[in-house]
Amino acid sequence: MARSHRSADQILLAQFEVFFRAHYERLSLYVGRRVPSAGVDDVVSASFVVAWKKFAVVESPSLPWLFRIAGYEVANHRRTLRRFAGNVTLELVGDAPKVGGTDEFDGSPVISALQRLSGFDREILQLIHWEGLTRSEAAEVLDLTTNTVNVRHHRALQRLLQQMAPATIVEITDAQIPLLTNPATIKEVLP
Numbered sequence: 001m002a003r004s005h006r007s008a009d010q011i012l013l014a015q016f017e018v019f020f021r022a023h024y025e026r027l028s029l030y031v032g033r034r035v036p037s038a039g040v041d042d043v044v045s046a047s048f049v050v051a052w053k054k055f056a057v058v059e060s061p062s063l064p065w066l067f068r069i070a071g072y073e074v075a076n077h078r079r080t081l082r083r084f085a086g087n088v089t090l091e092l093v094g095d096a097p098k099v100g101g102t103d104e105f106d107g108s109p110v111i112s113a114l115q116r117l118s119g120f121d122r123e124i125l126q127l128i129h130w131e132g133l134t135r136s137e138a139a140e141v142l143d144l145t146t147n148t149v150n151v152r153h154h155r156a157l158q159r160l161l162q163q164m165a166p167a168t169i170v171e172i173t174d175a176q177i178p179l180l181t182n183p184a185t186i187k188e189v190l191p
Contacts, residue, residue, distance in 0.1 A: 012055065012056055015055075016051075016052055016055050019051075019055070019061055020048060023063050023066055024044070024048075026063060026131070027044055027047060027048075027063075027066055027067070027070055028040060028044050029131075030067055030070060030131055031043045031044050031047070031070055031073075031074060033126065033130065034074045035074055035077050035078070036081075039077050039081075042077065043070065043073045043074055043077050044070070046073045046076075047066065047069050047070040047073045050069050050072075050073070051065075051066055051069055054069075062137075062140070063133075063137070064133060064137040064138070064140035064141045065140065067127070067131070067133075067141040068140065068141045068142075068143065071141065109164055110160075110164065112163075113160055113163035113164040114160065114163075116163045117156065117159055117160060117163065118159075120152070120156075121152075121155075121156035121159055121160070122156075123142070124138060124142070124149065124152055124153050124156050125153070125156050125157070125160065127141055127142070128153060135149045135150055135153060136149075138153075
């Protein structure tokens with residue numbers, strides 16, 4: 001009896017190891033865009049600790065499920081930073097994405113407009129366009145229905161356009177917005 005129990009634990013550990021290896025890099029990038037670089041490893045490891053504790057009872061662990069756990073860990077990390085450092089400010093870190101064509105686009109109008117949006121609007125746009133999640137996966141991360149995410153994503157895009165200077169706005173539809181594979185990164189940094 002003990003032998004079959006040990007075997008089941010080993011199977012679960014092997015499954016978690018595969019899950020860990022498959023999602024570690026994307027989770028690190030996700031967390032890296034939300035916390036200072038000094039805290040990324042702490043938040044990622046805390047997220048995987050929580051994931052391990054829940055792994056056996058979750059029907060189908062997935063990347064959106066892991067992002068949701070990481071979202072809670074990011075919030076905990078931010079509270080800790082605020083407690084010890086006072087204010088946390090946003091700063092642009094990294095390069096803006098290069099978009100096809102001959103004109104250079106540094107992305108600063110978009111990043112500036114994005115910074116003026118609410119945290120929820122930024123999060124939904126980043127999940128879909130930075131992290132590359134589908135709307136149903138973003139819905140899982142945010143614990144919302146897919147329809148709600150569709151509506152909020154559309155509204156967030158509209159608010160983003162309103163925040164941008166008129167000269168930088170180009171008429172596009174949701175379907176024409178490319179997935180940003182190398183986006184400029186907005187991080188929280190200590191003052």
